Amino acid sequence: MTEGPGDGDGEDEAAGAARERRREQHGWYFYDFACSVYSTSVLTVFLGPYLTSVAKAAADARGYVHPLGIPVRAGSVFAYTVSVSVVVAVLLMPLAGAAADRTGRKKPLLAAAAYTGAAATTGMFFLDGHRYLLGALLLIVANAALSVSTVVYNAYLPQIAGPEERDAVSSRGWAFGYTSGAFVLILNLVLYSGHDSFGVSESTAVRICLASAGLWWGAFTLVPLRRLRDRRVPQSGEGAVGTGWRQLTATLRDMRKRPLTLSFLLAYLVYNDGIQTVISQASVYGSEELGLGQTTLIVAVLLVQILAVAGALAMGRMARTYGAQRTILGSLAVWTLILVAGYFLPAKAPVWFFGLAAAIGLVLGGSQALSRSLFSHLVPAGKEAEYFSAYEMSDRGLSWLGPLVFGLAYQLTGSYRDAIISLVVFFVIGSVLLARVPVRRAVAAAGNTLPERI
Numbered sequence: 354m355t356e357g358p359g360d361g362d363g364e365d366e367a368a369g370a371a372r373e374r375r376r377e378q379h380g381w382y383f384y385d386f387a388c389s390v391y392s393t394s395v396l397t398v399f400l401g402p403y404l405t406s407v408a409k410a411a412a413d414a415r416g417y418v419h420p421l422g423i424p425v426r427a428g429s430v431f432a433y434t435v436s437v438s439v440v441v442a443v444l445l446m447p448l449a450g451a452a453a454d455r456t457g458r459k460k461p462l463l464a465a466a467a468y469t470g471a472a473a474t475t476g477m478f479f480l481d482g483h484r485y486l487l488g489a490l491l492l493i494v495a496n497a498a499l500s501v502s503t504v505v506y507n508a509y510l511p512q513i514a515g516p517e518e519r520d521a522v523s524s525r526g527w528a529f530g531y532t533s534g535a536f537v538l539i540l541n542l543v544l545y546s547g548h549d550s551f552g553v554s555e556s557t558a559v560r561i562c563l564a565s566a567g568l569w570w571g572a573f574t575l576v577p578l579r580r581l582r583d584r585r586v587p588q589s590g591e592g593a594v595g596t597g598w599r600q601l602t603a604t605l606r607d608m609r610k611r612p613l614t615l616s617f618l619l620a621y622l623v624y625n626d627g628i629q630t631v632i633s634q635a636s637v638y639g640s641e642e643l644g645l646g647q648t649t650l651i652v653a654v655l656l657v658q659i660l661a662v663a664g665a666l667a668m669g670r671m672a673r674t675y676g677a678q679r680t681i682l683g684s685l686a687v688w689t690l691i692l693v694a695g696y697f698l699p700a701k702a703p704v705w706f707f708g709l710a711a712a713i714g715l716v717l718g719g720s721q722a723l724s725r726s727l728f729s730h731l732v733p734a735g736k737e738a739e740y741f742s743a744y745e746m747s748d749r750g751l752s753w754l755g756p757l758v759f760g761l762a763y764q765l766t767g768s769y770r771d772a773i774i775s776l777v778v779f780f781v782i783g784s785v786l787l788a789r790v791p792v793r794r795a796v797a798a799a800g801n802t803l804p805e806r807i
Contacts, residue, residue, distance in 0.1 A: 391567070
C-alpha cells in the first residue's frame with residue numbers, strides 16, 4: 354500500500370501536536386510545584402504558630418487583641434483570618450472563572466493571581482513585633498489569590514489533556530506539588546533547626562521560611578506562564594460578573610433535578626470542611642496546647658506529605674474491593690478517632706504527635722481522592738466541567754465554617770483541646786449524610802454506567 358501525498362504531512366502535524374500537548378502538560382505540572390509550597394510551609398507549618406505568637410505579643414493583660422475595636426482572643430486570630438480569607442476567595446472565584454471562560458485569556462489571570470499571592474507571602478518577612486494585623490491582611494490576600502489562581506489553573510486541564518489521560522495528568526500535577534512541599538520543608542528544617550549556626554534568630558528564621566515560599570511560588574510560576582498557551586473563544590459580549598454568577602446559578606438549578614448528586618455534594622462539603630480545618634489548625638494545636646517545638650511540627654508535616662501518597666494508593670486498592678463509599682466512610686471513622694486521640698494527647702510528647710501525623714497522612718490523600726472520583730460517577734455526561742466547577746466553588750464556600758467553629762470554641766473556652774474536639778461534629782454529620790446517599794441509584798439517575806464496585 355502506497356503512502357498518499359498528504360499522509361506524511363498529517364503524521365508530522367499529529368506528532369507536532371502531541372509534542373506541544375506534552376510541553377503544555379509539563380508546564381502545567383509546575384504550577385502545582387510552585388504554589389504547593391505556600392500550602393505546606395506557610396499555611397500548615399509556620400504561619401499559624403507565628404501569627405499567634407505575634408498576636409499574643411500585641412494582646413492586653415487578659416489575652417485579647419482589638420481589631421476594629423472588637424475583642425478577640427489572640428489565640429483565635431489565625432483561625433478567624435483563615436475564615437475571612439475563604440469568604441473573600443468565594444466572592445472572587447466566580448469572577449475569575451467567568452473572565453477566563455469569556456475571554457480565553459487564562460495566562461494573564463493566572464499570572465495576576467499567582468504574583469499577587471507570591472508578593473503577599475514574600476511580604477510576610479516583615480511580620481514581627483506587634484504587627485498581627487499586617488499578618489492577617491497578608492494571609493487574606495495570599496489565600497484568596499491562591500484560590501483564584503487554582504480555578505484558572507484547573508481550567509487548563511480539559512484543554513491540555515484528552516479524557517483518557519486526564520486522571521494521569523492530574524495525578525502527576527498532584528505528585529509534583531507534594532514533591533516540592535516536602536523538598537522545601539526539608540530546607541526549612543535545616544534553616545530553622547540550625548538558625549544559630551546561620552547567624553539568625555529563631556523568629557528571623559521563621560520569617561525567612563515564610564518569605565522564601567513566596568519567592569519559590571513566584572519563580573516557578575514562570576514555567577507554566579512560558580509553556581501554557583491561551584485559546585481563542587467566541588466573544589459573547591457579556592460581563593464576567595454577570596456571567597460568573599449566572600453560570601453558577603444555572604448549574605445549581607440543574608443539580609436540583611438530581612437530588613442524589615446534591616445529597617453527596619452536601620455530605621462532602623461537611624466532612625471535607627473538617628479535614629481542611631484539621632490540616633490548617635494542627636500546627637497551632639501542636640505548638641500552643643501540646644508545647645511542641647517548630648522542628649517537631651516540620652517533621653510531622655513531612656511525615657504527612659510522605660504517607661499521604663502511600664495512603665491514597667492503599668485506599669484506592671481498598672475501594673476496588675469494598676467500594677468508594679464504604680472506604681470513605683471508613684476513613685471518616687479514622688478521622689474521628691484522630692480527633693479524639695488528639696484531645697487526649699499528652700503535652701511535650703512528640704512521639705505520640707508523630708503517630709497522629711502518620712494516621713492523618715494515611716487517610717488524607719485517599720479520602721479526598723476517592724471523594725472526587727465518586728462524585729465523577731454522579732455527574733451527567735457532557736456537564737463535567739460545570740459540575741466540577743460548582744464542586745470546587747462549593748468546597749471553598751463552606752471551608753470557612755470549620756476554622757470559625759475552631760476559633761469560637763477557643764474564644765469561649767480558652768482551651769485548644771475543646772477547639773480540636775469540636776471538629777468531630779463535621780465528621781459525624783458528614784458520615785451520616787454520606788451513608789444516606791444511595792450511590793448506585795445516584796449513578797443511574799445521572800445516566801452513567803454503574804461500575805461493579807461503587
